Amino acid sequence: MGTVLAFDFGEKRIGVATGETLLGSAHPLTVIRAESNDDRFAAIGKLIAEWQPERLVVGLPTHADGTPHEMTRLAAKFGERLEKRFHLPVSFADERLTSLDAEARLRETGRNAKSAKPVLDAVAAQLILQTWFENPHAELAKPAA
Secondary structure (H helix, E strand, O other): OOOOEEEEOOEEEEEEEEEEEOOOOOEEEOOOOOOOOOHHHHHHHHHHHHHHOOEEEEEEEOOOOOOOOOOHHHHHHHHHHHHHHHOOOOEEEOOHHHHHHHHHHHHHHHOOHHHHHHHHHHHHHHHHHHHHHHHHOEEOOOOOO
């Protein structure tokens, strides 16, 4: 029981969400925009220090049929780096269609594509974490990075 941070990994932006296992409810937190890996991991380190999570969850993108692609490998590598750097357990959750779902949810709140862009990745991370909360035993196996 405790806090969990989730990540929607992207090469340009990383969406971050937080939630409590007891409540099983996820909330968008922020979007990390950093050019270098050092800057990205420094920003993540600050979030980990602030939120003190017990676990990290990384969305694992795949094709619609579940087969891996290049971003699957990159997200797996990102999760592996998180685990090694911060010494926290990392789980992987299916993130198929989370970006499309996040866009639809933001449109429902009256945001257009341009106004939604700054928070889209954080909402996608929220959906990844909510998926994991709803079925933590169905988490994906740790992929080869």
